[in-house]
Amino acid sequence: MAAQRHVIVAGAGIAGLTAALALARAGLRVSVLEQAERLEEAGAGLQLSPNATRILISLGLRERLEPLAVAPRAIRVMAGGSGREIVRMPLDGAEARYGAPFWVMHRGDLQAALIAQAQATVDISIKLGTKVEDFATHRKGVSVLGRQSRQVLDERGIALIGADGIWSSVATLLKRQQRPTFRHRTAWRTLVPVEAVPEEFRAPFVHLWLGQDAHLVHYPVKAGRLINIVGIVSDEWSEKGWSAPGDRAEILRRFARFAWSEKARGLISIPDRWLKWALFDRSAPFRGGEGPVTLIGDAAHPVLPFMAQGAGMAIEDAAVLAGFLGASRDDPADALRAYEGARRLRTARAQKTSAKQGRIYGMTGPEALIRNLVMRMKGGETLLSRYDWIYKWQVPEKF
Numbered sequence: 203m204a205a206q207r208h209v210i211v212a213g214a215g216i217a218g219l220t221a222a223l224a225l226a227r228a229g230l231r232v233s234v235l236e237q238a239e240r241l242e243e244a245g246a247g248l249q250l251s252p253n254a255t256r257i258l259i260s261l262g263l264r265e266r267l268e269p270l271a272v273a274p275r276a277i278r279v280m281a282g283g284s285g286r287e288i289v290r291m292p293l294d295g296a297e298a299r300y301g302a303p304f305w306v307m308h309r310g311d312l313q314a315a316l317i318a319q320a321q322a323t324v325d326i327s328i329k330l331g332t333k334v335e336d337f338a339t340h341r342k343g344v345s346v347l348g349r350q351s352r353q354v355l356d357e358r359g360i361a362l363i364g365a366d367g368i369w370s371s372v373a374t375l376l377k378r379q380q381r382p383t384f385r386h387r388t389a390w391r392t393l394v395p396v397e398a399v400p401e402e403f404r405a406p407f408v409h410l411w412l413g414q415d416a417h418l419v420h421y422p423v424k425a426g427r428l429i430n431i432v433g434i435v436s437d438e439w440s441e442k443g444w445s446a447p448g449d450r451a452e453i454l455r456r457f458a459r460f461a462w463s464e465k466a467r468g469l470i471s472i473p474d475r476w477l478k479w480a481l482f483d484r485s486a487p488f489r490g491g492e493g494p495v496t497l498i499g500d501a502a503h504p505v506l507p508f509m510a511q512g513a514g515m516a517i518e519d520a521a522v523l524a525g526f527l528g529a530s531r532d533d534p535a536d537a538l539r540a541y542e543g544a545r546r547l548r549t550a551r552a553q554k555t556s557a558k559q560g561r562i563y564g565m566t567g568p569e570a571l572i573r574n575l576v577m578r579m580k581g582g583e584t585l586l587s588r589y590d591w592i593y594k595w596q597v598p599e600k601f
């Protein structure tokens with residue numbers, strides 16, 4: 203009986219842990235296999251828009267997350283060259299407008315809250331230091347082969363959910379997904395104490411600076427104690443991974459004096475230490491899994507960070523998947539195909555819109571001047587309403 207309710211999730215990132223909680227709530231027993239020996243605080247800031255926070259709150263995470271999250275009052279779009287504000291998109295009424303808050307927070311805080319909630323859930327077990335290496339499907343479901351240093355683990359369940367990130371082993375084994383495509387940019391990230399930045403940038407705002415050949419985003423995390431700074435620049439460095447050391451002199455060079463205002467350069471010059479990652483996505487939409495195997499989050503459809511929807515789409519996937527699998531556990535393969543069908547258009551639209559936004563942010567010369575003028579004329583409210591299709595989204599009620 204128990205085996206009929208058992209689902210195996212590969213990866214304890216944001217997608218995998220949210221899926222575990224949502225699946226357990228739908229009446230399933232879940233084993234999460236994670237390759238990392240320890241889940242240390244990794245990454246920096248994430249933006250969680252209302253489409254994502256609505257789901258996290260419905261899973262009972264508000265109390266754990268709210269004390270660490272920051273609810274920004276607005277997104278301030280700044281001109282990198284002049285240092286002046288172009289437009290301000292108001293977020294102070296976000297909860298009333300979308301029915302859920304807009305939060306920014308540290309990825310490590312979100313992951314720790316998800317783990318704590320999973321550990322408090324009897325139907326979830328997390329197996330660290332376990333890399334998913336292979337699987338075989340059969341009449342009763344799927345057998346998953348995991349490696350724990352020299353030991354081999356054989357887990358059986360009704361379904362395997364590949365939530366193992368952009369370089370997903372499950373996606374490779376499925377042979378249906380294209381390799382990720384390098385987008386010739388790198389993201390540089392760092393965290394600094396709030397007291398280190400000028401007064402103007404300590405308040406709860408998301409700042410987005412648009413400038414020549416680069417853009418810069420910063421906002422407070424950890425209940426406002428730290429400022430997360432991310433600079434995105436054109437680059438040919440394309441190694442895999444999230445946390446390569448970045449050379450401070452290089453990032454300073456990228457935000458050159460002739461193109462960037464003193465205010466923006468001042469921010470870039472504060473940190474001593476930077477980490478960087480190369481930007482990849484996939485041009486083809488998510489093709490779906492096979493039999494009792496599917497993918498969620500970055501494994502299914504990596505999104506460029508220009509709309510800050512990587513975590514959001516992963517969290518949405520988790521909720522929709524659990525809805526279908528919980529409603530139809532007698533036929534898991536059918537439930538997984540229904541999940542894939544329900545997510546295909548939306549995630550493809552998020553991938554496309556993010557890539558387009560990246561092109562808009564990267565404009566230079568007269569094109570950039572026109573972009574700034576158009577943004578100013580439209581105003582913050584109108585610009586914000588272009589995201590309604592993302593922020594207002596809700597998990598379907600019927601599966």
Ligand SMILES: Cc1cc2nc3c(=O)[nH]c(=O)nc-3n(C[C@H](O)[C@H](O)[C@H](O)COP(=O)(O)OP(=O)(O)OC[C@H]3O[C@@H](n4cnc5c(N)ncnc54)[C@H](O)[C@@H]3O)c2cc1C
Binds near residue numbers: 213245365498500512
């Ligand atoms: C270390 C790290 C730091 C990050 N930092 C940032 C950041 O600063 N800003 C940002 O916007 N995004 C960051 N991201 C990405 C962001 O978390 C994702 O884009 C988004 O949240 C979607 O999450 P995901 O769960 O699909 O993938 P991920 O968050 O990448 O999680 C995938 C998980 O699967 C595990 N895994 C991979 N292969 C296997 C395998 N074969 N078997 C078992 N487990 C496996 C990984 O160790 C990881 O824990 C980071 C991701 C990671 C892993």
